[in-house]
Amino acid sequence: MQYRILGKTGLKVSVLGFGCGAVGGLLVRGDHQTMVRAVEYAIEHGINYFDTARIYGDGKSETNLGLVLEELRTDVLVGTKVRLTAMNMQNIAQAIIDSVEGSLTRLRRDQIDLIQLHDRIWRCRQPEQGVVGINDIEPVVDIFQSLAEQGKVRFWGINGLGETQALHQVLSISDIHTIQTCYNLINPTAGMQVPQDFPFQDHQQLIDISAQNQVGVIAIRILAGGALSGTTRRHPVADASVSPIASGLHYEEDVQHSKKFGPIVEAGYANNMVEAAIRFSISKAEISTALVGVSSLEQLEQAVAYANKGPLSTDAISRLHDIWAGVAQ
Ligand SMILES: NC(=O)c1ccc[n+]([C@@H]2O[C@H](COP(=O)([O-])OP(=O)(O)OC[C@H]3O[C@@H](n4cnc5c(N)ncnc54)[C@H](OP(=O)(O)O)[C@@H]3O)[C@@H](O)[C@H]2O)c1
Numbered sequence: 001m002q003y004r005i006l007g008k009t010g011l012k013v014s015v016l017g018f019g020c021g022a023v024g025g026l027l028v029r030g031d032h033q034t035m036v037r038a039v040e041y042a043i044e045h046g047i048n049y050f051d052t053a054r055i056y057g058d059g060k061s062e063t064n065l066g067l068v069l070e071e072l073r074t075d076v077l078v079g080t081k082v083r084l085t086a087m088n089m090q091n092i093a094q095a096i097i098d099s100v101e102g103s104l105t106r107l108r109r110d111q112i113d114l115i116q117l118h119d120r121i122w123r124c125r126q127p128e129q130g131v132v133g134i135n136d137i138e139p140v141v142d143i144f145q146s147l148a149e150q151g152k153v154r155f156w157g158i159n160g161l162g163e164t165q166a167l168h169q170v171l172s173i174s175d176i177h178t179i180q181t182c183y184n185l186i187n188p189t190a191g192m193q194v195p196q197d198f199p200f201q202d203h204q205q206l207i208d209i210s211a212q213n214q215v216g217v218i219a220i221r222i223l224a225g226g227a228l229s230g231t232t233r234r235h236p237v238a239d240a241s242v243s244p245i246a247s248g249l250h251y252e253e254d255v256q257h258s259k260k261f262g263p264i265v266e267a268g269y270a271n272n273m274v275e276a277a278i279r280f281s282i283s284k285a286e287i288s289t290a291l292v293g294v295s296s297l298e299q300l301e302q303a304v305a306y307a308n309k310g311p312l313s314t315d316a317i318s319r320l321h322d323i324w325a326g327v328a329q
Pocket residue numbers: 018019020021022023024025051052118159161180219220221222223224225226227229233234235237238239274291292293294295298299300302303
């Protein structure tokens with residue numbers, strides 16, 4: 001397993017991170033023994049960053065991760081998230097403190113390595129849409145900072161989802177340690193220049209700008225929630241329906257779109273689309289860790305094997321640019 005530095009945190013993180021979200025769902029709906037085996041397998045193979053959130057399975061992901069890590073008597077880096085809602089935006093400080101206390105209890109820890117604001121960021125706050133504004137970030141960072149002084153968290157970050165300009169502005173004005181960015185073959189705009197008329201949200205090199213500011217980058221949705229596997233069939237443990245992030249309107253649309261990348265496999269740059277997608281995500285050197293969500297131990301084993309093959313070749317990346325140019329036409 002390759003390791004990279006997570007921006008200004010200085011933490012050394014595995015290039016493949018374990019996504020404990022509800023989409024893959026293993027840490028939410030899996031059976032306990034499979035969860036234990038998967039987490040153990042991940043650690044044995046060098047994965048040292050586990051990403052969860054209070055809302056994944058309404059606390060189940062944190063609870064299961066806490067139980068499994070305690071059972072394995074092992075120490076890894078754990079990141080979780082706090083989501084502000086229309087209900088609690090009136091008192092951001094209390095909302096964050098309560099959420100962090102709940103996470104600490106569920107995770108069975110005294111300290112969270114990385115606390116992240118889960119909300120999308122727009123120019124102005126839109127409570128009814130669960131969106132925070134640029135002006136909310138400073139107060140949020142202040143509270144994260146005071147929780148760090150109390151030893152409850154070590155580092156803090158934001159979610160790189162929302163309005164592109166707002167996200168760029170936050171990076172230039174706020175003292176944040178990490179950002180989660182959506183980066184995959186369907187929408188690579190956070191780390192690749194694409195032609196005009198590209199059909200999806202343009203994140204305008206959010207990854208590069210983050211890295212320039214020494215903000216550690218955590219890539220999410222590297223398999224577009226599973227769509228890049230090329231099938232609409234979902235694993236029984238997985239979320240039955242997935243809402244795309246920064247790609248097509250529907251999951252089925254993303255599955256169709258994924259077929260456009262077939263030439264990468266046909267040309268022998270990767271053995272299948274999942275391998276191509278995972279290796280594509282880690283080809284971006286500015287990404288510290290790329291999270292994969294899994295429904296089974298087998299999926300995790302494959303993800304580890306693919307990540308260990310390393311980045312895609314420069315020839316493959318230049319072939320991808322041709323495909324993105326075709327998509328933009
Ligand atoms: N900050 C945020 O707002 C945010 C948003 C999304 C995700 N995340 C984080 O990123 C993590 C990963 O994201 P995600 O789970 O949403 O999406 P993802 O990693 O892009 O996709 C996960 C899906 O990919 C499929 N898959 C995984 N390995 C496979 C394999 N070897 N072969 C075939 N298919 C495979 C599975 O689909 P099937 O189950 O159908 O087989 C799985 O459900 C999350 O767990 C979470 O930690 C954060």
